[in-house]
Amino acid sequence: DTGVSQDPRHKITKRGQNVTFRCDPISEHNRLYWYRQTLGQGPEFLTYFQNEAQLEKSRLLSDRFSAERPKGSFSTLEIQRTEQGDSAMYLCASSLMAASYEQYFGPGTRLTVT
């Protein structure tokens, strides 16, 4: 296993379109996290899963955002009716529950909404 992977790496979309990102965590990791990073800022927590259960959602995650981890393996993050303010780097991370302090990040998906 080579680490956390994210697809696509870059996405350009027009305002109002829906987009979906995928994250494949390290295989034995039962926790999966989504973060958003805007220019000049650190990553901001969006949501996290323990196996297939979504345990917490940030208030940053408006009702246009939805995340799933259907079989406790890969996860998807969907943004509906994208807005220009959604332009950011979307980072996924995974960890073992017992070692949640050590999260392994993927390279991110850079979203540009025009």
Add this chain to the structure above:
Amino acid sequence: DQQVKQNSPSLSVQEGRISILNCDYTNSMFDYFLWYKKYPAEGPTFLISISSIKDKNEDGRFTVFLNKSAKHLSLHIVPSQPGDSAVYFCAASMTTDSWGKFQFGAGTQVVVTP
């Protein structure tokens, strides 16, 4: 509400010298602190962490110091090497609530010059 702050956006240091990165936090409930390092086009990678029951943790060239009364932590890199040139993020978490949900600072860009 920025609860973790890195007030120096950039730091330039000569190879072989000490790099000192600072981080302040406002939430006294934070009890676990981490530093992540990020190279361009990659996700952040875990560097070192410290629990609030300690005031120092050392790992090779990297040492993190925690001053709970001042709500301040710092990362020392000695000696600095060109490969240390990266963005460094400070992060904080509460082990008693949503363990693994990190609050990140905005980052400090470190440039190590020959």
